[in-house]
Amino acid sequence: MRVLGIETSCDETAAAVVEDGRRVVSNIVASQFDLHAAFGGVVPEIASRAHAERIVPIVRSALRQAGLAWKDIGAVAVGHRPGLIGSLLVGVAAAKALAWSLDKPIVGVDHLHAHLYAAAMGDGTDNRATIDARYPALGLVVSGGHTAIYLCQSPTSLDRLGSTIDDAIGEAFDKVATILGLGHPGGPAIDALAAEEGANDTAHDLPISRLDRDSLDFSFSGLKTSVLYAVRGHPRPKAEGGGFARDHTALSHEQKRDVAASFQRAACRAITLKLERAFEQCAGRGVRSLLVGGGVSANRRLRSEIAELGHKCGVEVCVPPMPLCVDNAAMIAALGARQLETRGADDLTLTAVPTTGA
DSSP: OEEEEEEOSSSEEEEEEEETTTEEEEEEEEEOHHHHGGGTSOOHHHHHHHHHHHHHHHHHHHHHHHTOOGGGOOEEEEEEESSOHHHHHHHHHHHHHHHHHHTOOEEEEEHHHHHHHHHHTTTTTOOHHHHHTTOSEEEEEEOSSOEEEEEEEETTEEEEEEEBSSOOHHHHHHHHHHHTTOOSSHHHHHHHHHTSTTOOTTSSOOOOOOOSTTOOOBOOHHHHHHHHHHHHOSOOOGGGTOSOSOOGGGSOHHHHHHHHHHHHHHHHHHHHHHHHHHHHHTTTSOOOEEEEESGGGGOHHHHHHHHHHHHHHTOEEEOOOHHHHSSOSHHHHHHHHHHHHHTOOBOTTOOOOSSOOO
16 A cells, blocks of 8 residues: 655655555655744744645655655555644644545554654665564654653554653754754754864763653753853853853854763763663563664764664664654654554544644
8 A cells, every 4th residue: 555644743844655554655855944043943833834835745746756646545644743733733634635535544643653663664665574573672762852762562552661851852952052053953063063073072071861760751951051051151140230151152163062072972871871771671571672763863973872772782773764864754654554554544533733642
């Protein structure tokens, strides 16, 4: 079956066609980076308006790239949770209209679960046996809006073990980039700066959140605040006018490089620390692999440290190729196909939901 996928959970307008739940036939993603750069982050109203303008041409482009006509589509899958509600509404409305007009089944897909399925898919061509052999698995989602650990019994049976109690890791990367004057999106800029020759990742002793002894939840707000103070100094008393004594312009390139490297070290260690706890707590559950998805999975240091952890724990580490790390519709279509097999289709009462289901 060929499934058309639609993804509009945040600031990427995406459509894709996937065949047999694994083979990516087309994958179109329209970025909105240029629209949000001046604001240092995603503006929900601008994002939803851009989705409305782009959704039809993007879907048509996905069909054209696949060499298909409307009649060749067997089902429509849409990311309907979690995300920015205005953005989600555009994608869900488009998917429902297409499903109704084509008289095809529709299925709603959890965006976070799809990120993990993208990791299990490998490069989007792995066969069914290879994909299923990766379960049970631990799953890690690291993105701009979410940081969470899952126990995945199968592609469609997931239990969330922990998640962020405040900022997501991707948001922390973006905010630190803003503090350092690096622009938006922040993740690639921090990654590049921290990787420069001579970068000292121990120049600043930044906090690594642990929370409770057995907690698998994350917190990045304290780390972000510590970077703010390292760059700008502590706020002055109100009697002295308040505010900060300086900003990023007072730092040399080398100093910014060291802040970026120190931040990245602490952020990545917070992730691997909780993964180590998760492996300990899931001992005896038959975990075969670690599935890693979300935009921050493109970070070079995080990939390296997770690969080392996987080797230490004796499990396969599965990270998607770069095109499937970022928000995309191929992962929506692929998981949608599996959900159709196991749960059946949704109906036209399908709604957009800003929070994840599990």
